[in-house]
Amino acid sequence: MDQELFAALEKKVDDLLDKYSNLKADNTQLAEENQRLRSEREGLKSRVDTILGKLEGI
Template structure:
């Protein structure tokens, strides 16, 4: 094989690995954000449920 072809292949593999690492980091960030939003939603739901229980007592 030509050394230029090998260098091109090596560059493409490096780019692919960099993209993989970047996507993996983004995935972790999105998982954390999703978890935070789920917790926030549960807190809001609990507040709404509490308000509705108070209203039922009126």
């Protein structure tokens, strides 16, 4: 009986560790994508500011 309980507990712990690893990998991927999108946004903002500056000079 005790062996079955330990086996069940071990399986649950392993499942939790797998889920944690997957979530950690997802978090890393999302953080990288977030940084890429922020950089892209800054680039677009700079281009828009340049265009607006040129339009003001007209």
